[in-house]
Amino acid sequence: MTNLLVKELLALPPESQDVTVRGWVRTKRDLKNLVFVEVNDGSAFDGIQCTFDRGGGSLGAALETSLSALSTGASVEVRGALVPSPASGQAVEVAATVLTLIGDAPAENTDGIPAYPLQKKRHSLEFLREIAHLRARTNTFGAVARVRSRLGFAVHQFFQERGFQYLNTPIITASDAEGAGAMFQVTTLDLDALGRSGKVPDYGKDFFGKRSYLTVSGQLEAETYAAALSRVYTFGPTFRAENSNTTRHLAEFWMIEPEAAFAELEDNMALAEDFLKYIFKTALSDCSADLAFFDAHVEKGIIDTLRSVVDLPFVHMSYTDAMTELERAIKAGTAFEFKPYWGCDLQSEHEKYLTEKVVKGPLIVTDYPKEIKAFYMKMNDDNKTVRAMDVLVPRLGEIIGGSQREDSLARLEARIREMGMNPADYGWYLDLRRYGTVPHSGFGVGFERLIQYVTGMANIRDVIPYPRAVGQAEF
Ligand code: 4AD
Ligand code: MG
Numbered sequence: 133m134t135n136l137l138v139k140e141l142l143a144l145p146p147e148s149q150d151v152t153v154r155g156w157v158r159t160k161r162d163l164k165n166l167v168f169v170e171v172n173d174g175s176a177f178d179g180i181q182c183t184f185d186r187g188g189g190s191l192g193a194a195l196e197t198s199l200s201a202l203s204t205g206a207s208v209e210v211r212g213a214l215v216p217s218p219a220s221g222q223a224v225e226v227a228a229t230v231l232t233l234i235g236d237a238p239a240e241n242t243d244g245i246p247a248y249p250l251q252k253k254r255h256s257l258e259f260l261r262e263i264a265h266l267r268a269r270t271n272t273f274g275a276v277a278r279v280r281s282r283l284g285f286a287v288h289q290f291f292q293e294r295g296f297q298y299l300n301t302p303i304i305t306a307s308d309a310e311g312a313g314a315m316f317q318v319t320t321l322d323l324d325a326l327g328r329s330g331k332v333p334d335y336g337k338d339f340f341g342k343r344s345y346l347t348v349s350g351q352l353e354a355e356t357y358a359a360a361l362s363r364v365y366t367f368g369p370t371f372r373a374e375n376s377n378t379t380r381h382l383a384e385f386w387m388i389e390p391e392a393a394f395a396e397l398e399d400n401m402a403l404a405e406d407f408l409k410y411i412f413k414t415a416l417s418d419c420s421a422d423l424a425f426f427d428a429h430v431e432k433g434i435i436d437t438l439r440s441v442v443d444l445p446f447v448h449m450s451y452t453d454a455m456t457e458l459e460r461a462i463k464a465g466t467a468f469e470f471k472p473y474w475g476c477d478l479q480s481e482h483e484k485y486l487t488e489k490v491v492k493g494p495l496i497v498t499d500y501p502k503e504i505k506a507f508y509m510k511m512n513d514d515n516k517t518v519r520a521m522d523v524l525v526p527r528l529g530e531i532i533g534g535s536q537r538e539d540s541l542a543r544l545e546a547r548i549r550e551m552g553m554n555p556a557d558y559g560w561y562l563d564l565r566r567y568g569t570v571p572h573s574g575f576g577v578g579f580e581r582l583i584q585y586v587t588g589m590a591n592i593r594d595v596i597p598y599p600r601a602v603g604q605a606e607f
Contacts, residue, residue, distance in 0.1 A: 137175035146216040146224040153180055153210045153226055154234075156269060159252055160202050167191075167199050169228070171210060174274050177421040181217065181225040182210045198231050205237030205248040205269070257594055264598055264607055272430070275422035276595055279415060280583050286414040287367055287388050287579075290407055296363040296390055301350030303369065306342055307561075309352045311507050311553060314374045315345035316383075346371035349576060351389055352508070352561050355537060358391040358572055359564050365390040367579075377602050379591045380480075380528060382580060384600040391574035397510075397519045397536040400573035401496050404523055404532050405446045407577070408494070412438045415586045423586075431588020437526075438586065440493070447491040451478075451500045451517065457490050458482055477504045478522075483529035494531075495524045507551050508561075509535040511543055521575070528585055534575020541565035 135152055136144075144151075155173030165186045172179030184191055184199060191199070202208070212228035219225070237248035249263055250270060260267040267273040288298065304318055320339040335343045350366040357364045370387045390403065415423060416438055427435045449457075458472040470479045478486075478497070487495050499517040502509070509518035523532035538544040544565055548555045555562060583595040593599035598607045 138171065138173045138178070138180045139175035141180055141214065141226075142176060142178060142222075142224065144214055144224065146214055148213045148215055148227075151212065151214045151226060153182060153208075155179065155208070156237075157202055157204055157206045157208055159204065160199075162199075169199075169202065169208075169210065169231075171208060172269075172274075174268070174277075177271070177275060177278075177425060178222070181219065181222060182212065182228040183225055184228050184231070195231060198233055201236075202231070202233065203237060203239040203248070204252055205250060207234040207237075208232060209234060257591065261593060261599075268597070271425060272589075273594075275425050276583065276587055276589065277597070279419045279422050279587055280579075280595065282418050283411055283415060283583065283586065284367075284579070286411055286418075287365075289414075290410045291363075291365045291390060294363070296365045296392075297357075297361050299350075299354060299357050299361075299364040299366050300368065301347070301353040301366050303347055304340070304344055305347045306340065306344050307352060307557065308345070309347065309349040309506075311551060312348070314372045315348055316371050316373045318344045318346060348372055349387065349389065351391065351574060351576065352558075354389055354391040354574065355561070355572065356564060358393045358574070359568065359570065362394070363390070363392045375602055378480075379593075380581065380584075382592055382596065382599055382601055385592075385596070386579035388577045388579060389574060391572065393570045393572045395536075395573040396571055397498065397521060397573060400534055400536060400575060401446075401448065401498070401521055404496070404521070404534065404575050404577075405494075408523070408531075408582075409442050411582060412442050412586065416442070419586075426587045426589075434586075434588040444493060446494045446496055446523070448496045448498060449486075449491075450498050454478070454482075454486055454497050457486060461485060461489070475501050475503065480529045483524045484526070487524045487526045487529070493526065497522050497524060502547075505535070507547050507553065508537050508544070510538045511547070519573075523575075525585055527588075528581055531581045531585060532575050532577050534573065536571065536573040539565060539569045539571050541569070 135154055138155060141151055153171050155171040158170045158172045158179050161168045165188060167184040169182045170179045171182055190196060209232040210226060210228045211230035212226040214224050215227045217223060217225035238245060240247050250266055260270065268277055308315055321333055326333055347370055349370055350368060354364055354366050366389045369384060371384050373383065374381060423435055455472060455474050468481055472482050498521045499512060500520040501516060502518045505518050505520045509520050511518055519536035521534050522530050525531050538547060541562060544562060545555050548558060580592050580595050584592055587595065589595050593601065
Protein backbone atom coordinates (compact mmCIF):
# COMPACT_ATOMS: atom_id res chain seq x y z
CA MET A 133 0.00 0.00 0.00
CA THR A 134 1.69 3.17 -1.11
CA ASN A 135 -0.89 5.82 -0.34
CA LEU A 136 -1.46 6.82 3.26
CA LEU A 137 -4.76 6.45 5.07
CA VAL A 138 -6.37 9.56 6.56
CA LYS A 139 -5.57 8.16 10.02
CA GLU A 140 -1.87 8.10 9.08
CA LEU A 141 -1.96 11.54 7.46
CA LEU A 142 -3.53 13.05 10.58
CA ALA A 143 -0.63 11.73 12.66
CA LEU A 144 2.11 13.25 10.44
CA PRO A 145 3.95 16.38 11.53
CA PRO A 146 2.64 19.45 9.65
CA GLU A 147 5.72 20.17 7.60
CA SER A 148 4.21 21.01 4.24
CA GLN A 149 4.97 17.75 2.49
CA ASP A 150 3.05 16.75 -0.60
CA VAL A 151 0.28 14.31 0.23
CA THR A 152 -2.46 12.44 -1.57
CA VAL A 153 -5.83 11.89 0.10
CA ARG A 154 -8.33 9.31 -1.13
CA GLY A 155 -11.78 8.86 0.29
CA TRP A 156 -15.40 9.98 0.20
CA VAL A 157 -16.63 13.55 0.53
CA ARG A 158 -18.50 14.16 3.76
CA THR A 159 -19.09 17.91 3.39
CA LYS A 160 -18.25 20.80 1.13
CA ARG A 161 -18.44 24.46 2.17
CA ASP A 162 -17.81 27.27 -0.32
CA LEU A 163 -16.90 30.59 1.33
CA LYS A 164 -15.88 33.29 -1.13
CA ASN A 165 -12.10 32.69 -1.21
CA LEU A 166 -11.99 29.24 0.32
CA VAL A 167 -13.60 25.91 -0.45
CA PHE A 168 -13.44 23.35 2.36
CA VAL A 169 -13.88 19.69 1.46
CA GLU A 170 -13.89 17.14 4.27
CA VAL A 171 -12.71 13.75 3.06
CA ASN A 172 -13.29 10.64 5.16
CA ASP A 173 -11.87 7.20 4.36
CA GLY A 174 -13.19 5.35 7.41
CA SER A 175 -9.70 4.66 8.79
CA ALA A 176 -10.42 7.01 11.70
CA PHE A 177 -13.43 8.77 13.15
CA ASP A 178 -12.18 12.09 11.77
CA GLY A 179 -11.80 12.93 8.14
CA ILE A 180 -9.21 15.38 6.85
CA GLN A 181 -10.02 18.90 5.77
CA CYS A 182 -8.85 19.81 2.26
CA THR A 183 -8.84 23.55 1.67
CA PHE A 184 -8.83 25.04 -1.83
CA ASP A 185 -7.70 28.69 -1.65
CA ARG A 186 -8.79 31.10 -4.42
CA GLY A 187 -6.48 33.71 -2.94
CA GLY A 188 -8.73 36.41 -4.35
CA GLY A 189 -8.48 35.05 -7.89
CA SER A 190 -9.71 31.82 -9.42
CA LEU A 191 -8.46 28.26 -9.07
CA GLY A 192 -8.70 27.78 -12.82
CA ALA A 193 -11.77 26.85 -14.82
CA ALA A 194 -11.31 23.06 -14.64
CA LEU A 195 -10.84 22.94 -10.87
CA GLU A 196 -13.72 25.39 -10.26
CA THR A 197 -15.98 23.15 -12.36
CA SER A 198 -14.94 19.98 -10.50
CA LEU A 199 -15.42 21.68 -7.15
CA SER A 200 -18.84 23.02 -7.96
CA ALA A 201 -20.01 19.57 -9.13
CA LEU A 202 -18.67 17.83 -5.98
CA SER A 203 -21.30 16.45 -3.62
CA THR A 204 -21.52 14.42 -0.43
CA GLY A 205 -20.66 10.76 -0.97
CA ALA A 206 -18.50 11.24 -4.06
CA SER A 207 -15.15 9.44 -4.10
CA VAL A 208 -12.16 11.70 -4.73
CA GLU A 209 -8.42 12.01 -4.80
CA VAL A 210 -7.00 15.28 -3.51
CA ARG A 211 -3.38 16.40 -3.67
CA GLY A 212 -1.70 19.21 -1.87
CA ALA A 213 0.60 20.14 0.98
CA LEU A 214 0.04 19.04 4.55
CA VAL A 215 0.03 22.23 6.67
CA PRO A 216 -0.85 23.24 10.24
CA SER A 217 -4.57 23.89 10.45
CA PRO A 218 -5.85 27.23 11.72
CA ALA A 219 -9.16 25.58 12.56
CA SER A 220 -9.78 24.17 16.03
CA GLY A 221 -10.08 20.43 16.57
CA GLN A 222 -7.56 19.41 13.94
CA ALA A 223 -3.75 19.75 13.93
CA VAL A 224 -3.27 19.53 10.18
CA GLU A 225 -5.13 20.05 6.94
CA VAL A 226 -4.35 19.82 3.25
CA ALA A 227 -3.65 22.98 1.27
CA ALA A 228 -5.18 21.40 -1.81
CA THR A 229 -4.23 22.11 -5.41
CA VAL A 230 -5.43 19.09 -7.36
CA LEU A 231 -8.86 17.42 -7.25
CA THR A 232 -9.82 14.26 -9.13
CA LEU A 233 -13.39 13.07 -9.02
CA ILE A 234 -13.30 9.26 -9.03
CA GLY A 235 -16.99 8.45 -8.64
CA ASP A 236 -19.92 10.82 -8.45
CA ALA A 237 -22.75 10.46 -5.88
CA PRO A 238 -25.54 12.65 -7.24
CA ALA A 239 -27.41 14.80 -4.72
CA GLU A 240 -30.48 14.88 -6.99
CA ASN A 241 -32.19 12.13 -8.97
CA THR A 242 -30.25 11.93 -12.24
CA ASP A 243 -30.63 9.66 -15.27
CA GLY A 244 -32.74 7.16 -13.40
CA ILE A 245 -30.28 6.98 -10.45
CA PRO A 246 -31.94 8.12 -7.22
CA ALA A 247 -30.10 10.76 -5.16
CA TYR A 248 -27.39 9.48 -2.77
CA PRO A 249 -29.47 8.68 0.33
CA LEU A 250 -26.92 9.78 2.95
CA GLN A 251 -27.15 13.54 2.66
CA LYS A 252 -25.69 15.65 5.46
CA LYS A 253 -28.40 15.33 8.11
CA ARG A 254 -29.34 12.99 10.91
CA HIS A 255 -30.91 9.74 9.77
CA SER A 256 -32.85 7.40 12.04
CA LEU A 257 -31.28 4.05 12.89
CA GLU A 258 -34.39 2.36 11.48
CA PHE A 259 -33.88 4.08 8.12
CA LEU A 260 -30.18 3.19 8.12
CA ARG A 261 -31.02 -0.48 8.77
CA GLU A 262 -32.86 -0.45 5.42
CA ILE A 263 -29.71 0.75 3.66
CA ALA A 264 -27.26 -1.38 5.62
CA HIS A 265 -25.00 -1.58 2.55
CA LEU A 266 -24.33 2.17 2.84
CA ARG A 267 -24.61 2.76 6.58
CA ALA A 268 -20.91 2.10 7.30
CA ARG A 269 -20.31 5.51 5.69
CA THR A 270 -22.04 7.28 8.59
CA ASN A 271 -20.28 8.39 11.78
CA THR A 272 -22.21 5.91 13.93
CA PHE A 273 -21.69 2.78 11.85
CA GLY A 274 -18.09 3.63 10.95
CA ALA A 275 -17.40 3.90 14.70
CA VAL A 276 -19.19 0.62 15.46
CA ALA A 277 -17.21 -1.16 12.74
CA ARG A 278 -13.86 0.13 14.04
CA VAL A 279 -14.67 -0.79 17.65
CA ARG A 280 -15.79 -4.25 16.51
CA SER A 281 -12.58 -4.77 14.58
CA ARG A 282 -10.31 -3.64 17.40
CA LEU A 283 -12.14 -5.65 20.05
CA GLY A 284 -12.19 -8.77 17.88
CA PHE A 285 -8.40 -8.54 17.84
CA ALA A 286 -8.35 -7.90 21.60
CA VAL A 287 -10.26 -11.16 22.16
CA HIS A 288 -7.44 -13.07 20.47
CA GLN A 289 -4.78 -11.08 22.35
CA PHE A 290 -6.40 -11.77 25.70
CA PHE A 291 -6.59 -15.53 25.25
CA GLN A 292 -3.31 -15.98 23.39
CA GLU A 293 -1.48 -14.11 26.16
CA ARG A 294 -2.92 -16.57 28.68
CA GLY A 295 -2.01 -19.81 26.92
CA PHE A 296 -5.39 -20.50 25.28
CA GLN A 297 -5.24 -22.07 21.79
CA TYR A 298 -7.60 -20.80 19.11
CA LEU A 299 -9.95 -23.56 17.98
CA ASN A 300 -12.37 -23.71 15.04
CA THR A 301 -15.39 -25.84 15.88
CA PRO A 302 -17.86 -27.06 13.24
CA ILE A 303 -20.67 -24.88 11.96
CA ILE A 304 -22.74 -27.83 10.77
CA THR A 305 -23.46 -30.35 13.48
CA ALA A 306 -25.78 -33.19 14.43
CA SER A 307 -25.86 -32.38 18.15
CA ASP A 308 -27.84 -29.81 20.08
CA ALA A 309 -25.19 -28.37 22.39
CA GLU A 310 -27.65 -26.49 24.57
CA GLY A 311 -30.42 -29.10 24.45
CA ALA A 312 -32.82 -26.23 23.85
CA GLY A 313 -34.07 -27.26 20.42
CA ALA A 314 -33.62 -23.84 18.84
CA MET A 315 -31.70 -25.06 15.81
CA PHE A 316 -31.82 -24.30 12.09
CA GLN A 317 -31.98 -27.52 10.11
CA VAL A 318 -29.54 -28.02 7.22
CA THR A 319 -30.76 -30.24 4.42
CA THR A 320 -30.35 -30.92 0.70
CA LEU A 321 -33.57 -32.98 0.55
CA ASP A 322 -36.04 -31.72 -2.06
CA LEU A 323 -38.65 -30.25 0.25
CA ASP A 324 -41.07 -29.39 -2.56
CA ALA A 325 -41.07 -32.95 -3.86
CA LEU A 326 -41.37 -34.31 -0.31
CA GLY A 327 -44.31 -32.04 0.35
CA ARG A 328 -46.07 -33.17 -2.83
CA SER A 329 -45.45 -36.87 -2.09
CA GLY A 330 -46.80 -36.56 1.45
CA LYS A 331 -44.06 -38.96 2.62
CA VAL A 332 -42.05 -38.65 5.82
CA PRO A 333 -38.48 -37.45 5.11
CA ASP A 334 -35.79 -40.14 5.18
CA TYR A 335 -32.80 -38.38 6.73
CA GLY A 336 -30.62 -41.39 5.99
CA LYS A 337 -30.79 -40.14 2.41
CA ASP A 338 -29.98 -36.56 3.38
CA PHE A 339 -26.53 -35.09 2.67
CA PHE A 340 -24.97 -36.08 5.99
CA GLY A 341 -26.93 -39.30 6.35
CA LYS A 342 -28.66 -37.95 9.44
CA ARG A 343 -30.53 -34.89 10.60
CA SER A 344 -28.14 -31.93 10.74
CA TYR A 345 -28.24 -28.37 11.94
CA LEU A 346 -26.35 -25.10 12.21
CA THR A 347 -24.52 -25.03 15.53
CA VAL A 348 -25.91 -23.17 18.56
CA SER A 349 -22.55 -23.36 20.36
CA GLY A 350 -19.10 -24.87 19.86
CA GLN A 351 -18.84 -25.77 23.53
CA LEU A 352 -19.09 -29.56 23.39
CA GLU A 353 -16.35 -29.79 20.75
CA ALA A 354 -14.30 -27.19 22.64
CA GLU A 355 -14.49 -29.40 25.73
CA THR A 356 -12.90 -32.26 23.77
CA TYR A 357 -9.94 -30.07 22.83
CA ALA A 358 -9.62 -28.63 26.34
CA ALA A 359 -9.24 -32.26 27.46
CA ALA A 360 -6.14 -32.41 25.23
CA LEU A 361 -4.65 -28.89 25.00
CA SER A 362 -5.75 -27.71 28.49
CA ARG A 363 -6.92 -24.26 27.38
CA VAL A 364 -8.79 -23.42 24.18
CA TYR A 365 -11.18 -20.79 22.88
CA THR A 366 -13.47 -20.51 19.90
CA PHE A 367 -14.60 -17.34 18.17
CA GLY A 368 -17.12 -18.03 15.46
CA PRO A 369 -20.66 -17.71 14.14
CA THR A 370 -23.51 -19.39 16.02
CA PHE A 371 -27.16 -19.71 15.10
CA ARG A 372 -30.35 -19.73 17.13
CA ALA A 373 -33.80 -20.21 15.68
CA GLU A 374 -35.44 -18.56 18.69
CA ASN A 375 -38.49 -16.60 17.76
CA SER A 376 -37.50 -13.70 20.00
CA ASN A 377 -37.82 -10.30 18.43
CA THR A 378 -35.85 -8.26 20.98
CA THR A 379 -33.05 -5.70 21.00
CA ARG A 380 -30.66 -8.35 22.43
CA HIS A 381 -31.23 -11.38 20.19
CA LEU A 382 -29.98 -12.28 16.74
CA ALA A 383 -30.55 -15.46 14.75
CA GLU A 384 -26.87 -15.36 13.72
CA PHE A 385 -24.31 -14.01 16.16
CA TRP A 386 -20.61 -14.41 16.96
CA MET A 387 -19.71 -16.19 20.14
CA ILE A 388 -16.42 -16.47 22.01
CA GLU A 389 -16.17 -19.66 24.07
CA PRO A 390 -13.11 -20.32 26.25
CA GLU A 391 -12.83 -23.76 27.85
CA ALA A 392 -10.19 -24.68 30.43
CA ALA A 393 -9.23 -28.03 31.94
CA PHE A 394 -8.34 -28.21 35.65
CA ALA A 395 -10.56 -25.18 36.27
CA GLU A 396 -13.49 -24.83 38.65
CA LEU A 397 -16.30 -22.31 38.79
CA GLU A 398 -14.21 -19.82 40.80
CA ASP A 399 -11.45 -19.88 38.15
CA ASN A 400 -14.10 -19.44 35.48
CA MET A 401 -15.59 -16.39 37.20
CA ALA A 402 -12.14 -14.81 37.59
CA LEU A 403 -11.37 -15.43 33.91
CA ALA A 404 -14.67 -13.87 32.81
CA GLU A 405 -14.04 -10.79 34.93
CA ASP A 406 -10.46 -10.40 33.66
CA PHE A 407 -11.68 -10.85 30.11
CA LEU A 408 -14.35 -8.15 30.29
CA LYS A 409 -11.99 -5.71 31.99
CA TYR A 410 -9.30 -6.33 29.39
CA ILE A 411 -11.77 -5.68 26.57
CA PHE A 412 -13.10 -2.49 28.19
CA LYS A 413 -9.56 -1.22 28.86
CA THR A 414 -8.62 -1.81 25.23
CA ALA A 415 -11.70 0.09 24.07
CA LEU A 416 -10.84 3.02 26.36
CA SER A 417 -7.23 3.19 25.24
CA ASP A 418 -7.45 2.28 21.56
CA CYS A 419 -10.91 3.44 20.47
CA SER A 420 -11.01 6.79 22.27
CA ALA A 421 -12.24 8.93 19.34
CA ASP A 422 -15.05 6.49 18.57
CA LEU A 423 -16.00 6.19 22.26
CA ALA A 424 -16.06 9.99 22.58
CA PHE A 425 -18.67 10.00 19.81
CA PHE A 426 -20.79 7.31 21.52
CA ASP A 427 -20.52 9.20 24.80
CA ALA A 428 -21.71 12.43 23.19
CA HIS A 429 -24.40 11.10 20.87
CA VAL A 430 -25.47 7.58 21.83
CA GLU A 431 -25.15 6.83 25.56
CA LYS A 432 -24.14 9.72 27.82
CA GLY A 433 -21.58 8.70 30.45
CA ILE A 434 -20.52 5.46 28.73
CA ILE A 435 -16.82 6.31 29.10
CA ASP A 436 -17.14 6.89 32.85
CA THR A 437 -19.14 3.68 33.18
CA LEU A 438 -16.46 1.65 31.43
CA ARG A 439 -13.75 3.27 33.57
CA SER A 440 -15.55 2.46 36.80
CA VAL A 441 -16.22 -1.15 35.74
CA VAL A 442 -12.51 -1.64 35.04
CA ASP A 443 -11.63 -0.46 38.56
CA LEU A 444 -14.17 -2.29 40.73
CA PRO A 445 -14.36 -5.99 41.60
CA PHE A 446 -17.49 -7.73 40.25
CA VAL A 447 -20.12 -8.68 42.84
CA HIS A 448 -20.95 -12.42 43.16
CA MET A 449 -24.40 -13.59 44.28
CA SER A 450 -26.06 -16.99 44.30
CA TYR A 451 -29.36 -17.40 42.44
CA THR A 452 -31.03 -18.06 45.78
CA ASP A 453 -29.73 -14.77 47.21
CA ALA A 454 -30.78 -12.98 44.02
CA MET A 455 -34.32 -14.30 44.59
CA THR A 456 -34.25 -12.96 48.13
CA GLU A 457 -33.28 -9.52 46.74
CA LEU A 458 -36.14 -9.62 44.24
CA GLU A 459 -38.66 -10.67 46.89
CA ARG A 460 -37.40 -7.85 49.09
CA ALA A 461 -37.87 -5.45 46.15
CA ILE A 462 -41.49 -6.55 45.76
CA LYS A 463 -42.17 -6.00 49.47
CA ALA A 464 -40.67 -2.51 49.10
CA GLY A 465 -43.13 -1.75 46.29
CA THR A 466 -41.31 -2.65 43.05
CA ALA A 467 -43.72 -4.00 40.45
CA PHE A 468 -42.35 -6.65 38.08
CA GLU A 469 -44.36 -7.70 35.06
CA PHE A 470 -43.31 -11.30 35.74
CA LYS A 471 -43.44 -12.19 39.44
CA PRO A 472 -40.19 -13.98 40.34
CA TYR A 473 -40.20 -17.21 42.37
CA TRP A 474 -37.47 -19.74 43.25
CA GLY A 475 -37.09 -21.96 40.18
CA CYS A 476 -38.07 -19.40 37.56
CA ASP A 477 -35.64 -18.20 34.92
CA LEU A 478 -34.47 -14.64 35.56
CA GLN A 479 -36.31 -12.31 33.19
CA SER A 480 -34.69 -9.30 31.62
CA GLU A 481 -36.50 -6.98 34.09
CA HIS A 482 -35.09 -8.98 37.05
CA GLU A 483 -31.57 -8.88 35.64
CA LYS A 484 -31.91 -5.14 35.14
CA TYR A 485 -33.17 -4.61 38.65
CA LEU A 486 -30.29 -6.61 40.17
CA THR A 487 -27.55 -4.86 38.16
CA GLU A 488 -29.00 -1.35 37.99
CA LYS A 489 -30.66 -1.01 41.41
CA VAL A 490 -29.00 -3.55 43.73
CA VAL A 491 -25.32 -3.72 42.78
CA LYS A 492 -25.12 -0.78 40.32
CA GLY A 493 -22.63 -2.57 38.09
CA PRO A 494 -21.75 -6.01 36.72
CA LEU A 495 -22.96 -8.97 38.76
CA ILE A 496 -22.16 -12.68 38.57
CA VAL A 497 -25.10 -14.87 39.54
CA THR A 498 -24.20 -18.50 40.34
CA ASP A 499 -25.78 -21.83 41.29
CA TYR A 500 -29.04 -21.74 39.33
CA PRO A 501 -31.77 -24.38 39.69
CA LYS A 502 -30.88 -27.35 37.48
CA GLU A 503 -34.27 -27.24 35.71
CA ILE A 504 -33.53 -23.96 33.94
CA LYS A 505 -29.97 -24.77 32.84
CA ALA A 506 -28.34 -27.05 30.25
CA PHE A 507 -27.68 -30.76 30.82
CA TYR A 508 -23.87 -30.50 30.96
CA MET A 509 -23.55 -28.35 34.09
CA LYS A 510 -22.00 -29.80 37.23
CA MET A 511 -24.52 -30.72 39.92
CA ASN A 512 -24.09 -29.23 43.39
CA ASP A 513 -24.32 -31.47 46.47
CA ASP A 514 -27.86 -30.18 47.14
CA ASN A 515 -28.92 -32.03 43.93
CA LYS A 516 -31.09 -29.01 43.13
CA THR A 517 -28.69 -26.42 41.78
CA VAL A 518 -25.86 -26.50 39.26
CA ARG A 519 -22.47 -24.77 39.05
CA ALA A 520 -23.68 -22.20 36.53
CA MET A 521 -22.63 -18.57 36.28
CA ASP A 522 -24.21 -15.74 34.31
CA VAL A 523 -22.51 -12.36 34.11
CA LEU A 524 -25.16 -9.63 34.09
CA VAL A 525 -24.58 -5.97 33.27
CA PRO A 526 -26.76 -2.85 33.50
CA ARG A 527 -28.81 -1.96 30.37
CA LEU A 528 -28.33 -5.40 28.75
CA GLY A 529 -28.74 -8.12 31.35
CA GLU A 530 -26.87 -11.32 30.44
CA ILE A 531 -23.60 -10.77 28.60
CA ILE A 532 -21.90 -14.08 29.52
CA GLY A 533 -23.24 -17.53 30.32
CA GLY A 534 -21.02 -20.34 31.55
CA SER A 535 -20.49 -23.12 34.05
CA GLN A 536 -18.30 -25.79 35.52
CA ARG A 537 -19.04 -28.96 33.53
CA GLU A 538 -20.24 -32.26 34.94
CA ASP A 539 -17.11 -34.42 34.96
CA SER A 540 -18.65 -37.59 36.44
CA LEU A 541 -19.78 -40.13 33.83
CA ALA A 542 -22.57 -41.58 35.98
CA ARG A 543 -24.02 -38.21 36.92
CA LEU A 544 -23.86 -36.86 33.37
CA GLU A 545 -25.56 -39.94 31.92
CA ALA A 546 -28.26 -39.73 34.55
CA ARG A 547 -28.81 -36.06 33.83
CA ILE A 548 -29.08 -36.63 30.07
CA ARG A 549 -31.73 -39.30 30.68
CA GLU A 550 -33.55 -37.17 33.23
CA MET A 551 -33.87 -34.45 30.61
CA GLY A 552 -35.46 -36.83 28.13
CA MET A 553 -32.41 -36.97 25.87
CA ASN A 554 -30.61 -40.05 24.60
CA PRO A 555 -27.08 -40.77 26.00
CA ALA A 556 -26.29 -42.63 22.75
CA ASP A 557 -26.47 -39.30 20.88
CA TYR A 558 -23.70 -37.97 23.12
CA GLY A 559 -21.36 -40.98 23.10
CA TRP A 560 -18.29 -39.05 22.03
CA TYR A 561 -19.01 -36.36 24.62
CA LEU A 562 -19.38 -38.97 27.36
CA ASP A 563 -16.01 -40.46 26.33
CA LEU A 564 -14.36 -37.40 27.89
CA ARG A 565 -15.70 -38.63 31.23
CA ARG A 566 -14.67 -42.23 30.46
CA TYR A 567 -11.04 -41.46 29.64
CA GLY A 568 -8.97 -39.07 31.74
CA THR A 569 -11.81 -36.93 33.02
CA VAL A 570 -10.87 -33.65 34.72
CA PRO A 571 -12.74 -30.80 36.34
CA HIS A 572 -13.22 -28.20 33.60
CA SER A 573 -15.12 -25.01 33.01
CA GLY A 574 -15.89 -22.46 30.35
CA PHE A 575 -18.23 -19.73 29.24
CA GLY A 576 -19.71 -18.08 26.18
CA VAL A 577 -19.74 -14.35 25.41
CA GLY A 578 -21.99 -12.94 22.72
CA PHE A 579 -19.64 -10.69 20.75
CA GLU A 580 -22.51 -8.40 19.71
CA ARG A 581 -23.66 -7.99 23.33
CA LEU A 582 -20.10 -7.01 24.20
CA ILE A 583 -20.06 -4.40 21.42
CA GLN A 584 -23.49 -3.16 22.55
CA TYR A 585 -22.20 -2.70 26.06
CA VAL A 586 -19.06 -0.82 24.98
CA THR A 587 -20.74 1.46 22.43
CA GLY A 588 -24.06 1.99 24.21
CA MET A 589 -25.94 1.08 21.01
CA ALA A 590 -29.47 0.13 22.07
CA ASN A 591 -30.30 -2.41 19.37
CA ILE A 592 -28.17 -5.48 18.67
CA ARG A 593 -29.08 -5.16 14.97
CA ASP A 594 -26.91 -2.05 14.83
CA VAL A 595 -23.65 -3.64 16.01
CA ILE A 596 -23.33 -6.33 13.32
CA PRO A 597 -22.98 -5.38 9.64
CA TYR A 598 -25.91 -7.44 8.33
CA PRO A 599 -28.26 -8.59 11.10
CA ARG A 600 -30.20 -11.81 10.75
CA ALA A 601 -33.37 -12.05 12.82
CA VAL A 602 -36.92 -13.34 12.46
CA GLY A 603 -38.11 -12.27 9.01
CA GLN A 604 -34.83 -10.54 8.20
CA ALA A 605 -32.11 -11.94 5.92
CA GLU A 606 -31.65 -8.99 3.57
CA PHE A 607 -28.25 -8.34 1.90
O1 4AD B 1 -25.95 -18.60 27.63
P1 4AD B 1 -25.66 -19.24 26.30
O2 4AD B 1 -26.78 -19.86 25.57
O3 4AD B 1 -24.50 -20.28 26.60
C1 4AD B 1 -23.94 -21.14 25.72
O4 4AD B 1 -24.20 -21.20 24.54
C2 4AD B 1 -22.86 -21.97 26.32
N1 4AD B 1 -22.59 -23.11 25.43
C3 4AD B 1 -21.64 -21.12 26.57
C4 4AD B 1 -20.50 -21.88 27.17
O5 4AD B 1 -20.55 -22.17 28.36
N2 4AD B 1 -19.48 -22.20 26.42
O6 4AD B 1 -24.99 -18.16 25.34
C5 4AD B 1 -23.81 -17.51 25.73
C6 4AD B 1 -23.88 -16.03 25.39
C7 4AD B 1 -25.00 -15.28 26.12
O7 4AD B 1 -24.60 -14.91 27.40
C8 4AD B 1 -25.19 -14.07 25.21
O8 4AD B 1 -24.17 -13.10 25.44
C9 4AD B 1 -24.96 -14.67 23.84
O9 4AD B 1 -24.19 -15.84 24.01
N3 4AD B 1 -26.21 -15.01 23.16
C10 4AD B 1 -26.76 -14.30 22.15
N4 4AD B 1 -26.37 -13.16 21.56
C11 4AD B 1 -27.13 -12.69 20.56
N5 4AD B 1 -28.27 -13.28 20.13
C12 4AD B 1 -28.71 -14.43 20.69
N6 4AD B 1 -29.81 -15.03 20.24
C13 4AD B 1 -27.93 -14.98 21.75
N7 4AD B 1 -28.06 -16.09 22.53
C14 4AD B 1 -27.00 -16.09 23.36
MG1 MG C 1 -27.49 -18.08 28.84
